[in-house]
Amino acid sequence: MALLSIIIAPDPRLKIIAEPVEQVDYEIRQLMDDMLETMYNAPGIGLAGPQVGSTKRVIVLDVHKDDEAEDSESTANPIRMANPEIIGVSDYDRTHDEGCLSLPEYYAEIDRPDTIRVRYLDENNETQEIDANELLATCIQHEIDHLDGILFVDHITALKRNIILRKLTKMKKQTERKSA
């Protein structure tokens, strides 16, 4: 496994529409494992291919770290998805203060359906369908957005979005200067 570097917004690589995975083979499984390692290390609860420079429709998640578990190791529940697709949504929403590893230290309250049904290919290239609710549902929708070039700040007003993106641009320039 390997740690991948996470792309920080604004960046054109975060705006791409990712391509479907033809089949989950060794290479895709490797990508999923590297993404999980990168996500846990960050730490975060979800990560999508484009955030690490992949053009594939791959996401990984583990929302159990957010639970009040005492021993997070034993409750780790990594989920690997290729070509995730939302095939049903509840007619009621939940609001979550979302963050994103590509927009470090910024958060915004976003409304999304509380419960969703998702179809995807798992790490064994088998089609799965699951019902997800609450935090897992929010997280899956946030990660699928990444596959379509959408960031959580695209759900808030342009004014708020531009403030965040300008600050991140400034932060990135400072980091580049330091490492130059």
Ligand code: NI
């Ligand atoms: Ni994100």
